[in-house]
Amino acid sequence: HSLHVPVQQNANHSPQFKQSTRTITKSRRYQPPPPQLLRMRRSAANERERRRMNTLNVAYDKLRTVLPEMDSGRRLSKYETLQMAQQYIACLMEILGENAGNQTPEK
Structure with missing residues (x-):
């Protein structure tokens, strides 16, 4: 019995054997980030959220x-504000529609 199995033969018909080249590596266990890094990330995320909400509030104020x-x-x-904006847009569209029907074509 042979331990190696011939895979293919090359041009001179000598068998090439499949060799197991598996290397054993130590698997690294997941290391959670240190608490200081987690606090920094949370602080940065909170700051981004504050900026996002501030931008949104400014947009509502402009509206x-x-x-x-x-x-x-x-x-x-x-x-x-959103409900009023919808109603206002609908009213403006209605006014524009009425005015478009009242105009006479220029000659």
């Missing part, structure tokens, strides 16, 4: 400035 003012005198919530 509120172009909407008609309400009689209540209080600032609209984000949801109310």
